[in-house]
Amino acid sequence: MKVAIIMGSDSDWPRLEGAAKVLKSFGVECEVIVASAHRTPDVVHEFAAGAAERGVKVIIAAAGAAAHLPGVIASFTTLPVIGVPIAATPLAGFDALLSIVQMPSGIPVATMAVDGAKNAAIFAVQILAVGNENLAAKLKEYRKQMAEEVAAKADKVTKIWNEEAAKA
Incomplete structure (x- = not known):
């Protein structure tokens, strides 16, 4: 069982490190990557398209501002994607929240609270627990x-x- 955590910038890591620790506390393997939907789209595509082959079962994707990363990830995989809006602008994450929660029909992204990485990890564990006693x-x-x-x-x-x- 593996969960991937992807963030658009290394400055997001302090908000996401808690998610990695939660996953570790449950004995869930964690893969962590920094890639931008806008600045490194090929890396994002390769990451998402190959996630299932690497054993990833759930993806936690975090982004601030326009927050396209979770939706872009979801467009390249059928794995569950959990979006974490990051408070990275003067709008305190509200912009990111709206960007993640307003996905088009057919490409869902579960959306956590702004800076809600710990809940994203717990939700990922809940998804994995469906098939694991x-x-x-x-x-x-x-x-x-x-x-x-x-x-x-x-x-x-x-x-x-x-x-x-x-x-x-």
């Missing part, structure tokens, strides 16, 4: 751990509040 079990454990973390935080806040209320 081990990964599905890891997702259930992940969700259980999240719930336990929230409960611990709730207990902490309740304790702080009760201590403050007792002082009043």
